[in-house]
Amino acid sequence: MAAPLQRLSSTYLVEQAVLGEQSKVVCLRFGQDFSPECMKMDEVLSSAAQAVEPACSIYAVDMREVPECVSEFQLTAPAQLIFFFRGKPLDLDLGSGPQKKVEFTLSSRQEFLDLAEAVCRGAQQGMQLIVAPRDYSMQFRY
Numbered sequence: 001m002a003a004p005l006q007r008l009s010s011t012y013l014v015e016q017a018v019l020g021e022q023s024k025v026v027c028l029r030f031g032q033d034f035s036p037e038c039m040k041m042d043e044v045l046s047s048a049a050q051a052v053e054p055a056c057s058i059y060a061v062d063m064r065e066v067p068e069c070v071s072e073f074q075l076t077a078p079a080q081l082i083f084f085f086r087g088k089p090l091d092l093d094l095g096s097g098p099q100k101k102v103e104f105t106l107s108s109r110q111e112f113l114d115l116a117e118a119v120c121r122g123a124q125q126g127m128q129l130i131v132a133p134r135d136y137s138m139q140f141r142y
Helices: 011-020 038-052 067-073 109-124
Strands: 006-009 025-031 056-062 080-085 091-093 129-131
Touching: 011 025, 011 056, 011 067, 025 038, 025 067, 025 109, 038 056, 038 080, 038 109, 056 109, 067 109, 080 109, 109 129
Parallel strands: 006 056, 025 056, 091 129
Antiparallel strands: 025 080
8 A cells, every 4th residue: 555645734834845845846636635536636646656756746735724725726626736846836738728737536546657757857848838648628528
C-alpha cells in the first residue's frame, strides 16, 4: 500500500508549500477527504507520489480547512488538482483551452504519471501553456 499524502491544514501551510519550492512543481489536491472522488484521487496520487518525487511534490488539502484558497481558486468540484511552479499556478490545456485546475478524478496511476511528466517538463521549459498528453474535452464534456 502506498504512503498517505502529506496534508496541509491551513492557508499558511499551503502558501509555504507553494512559495517555498523553487525547483520542483507542486501539485495540490483540493477536496473533501470523505468524498468518494477525493478518496479515489488520493489513491491514485499516493501510488504515484514516489515515482514523481524528484520533480513534483504532492499535497492533500481539505477545502473545509482553507476557505481563503477555495474563494481565490474558485474551487467547486469534490476533488481538484492545481499545479504550481515557482509560486504561480500553471495553465493546462486539457482539450478545451487554458485552465488552472483539473476538475475530474484521474482514473489510474499511469494517467497521473503522464500528466505530471508533461507538467514538469513544460514548467522546466518555461512554457506559458502546457498541453496535456491526452484530450479530456469529449470525455468529460468540456
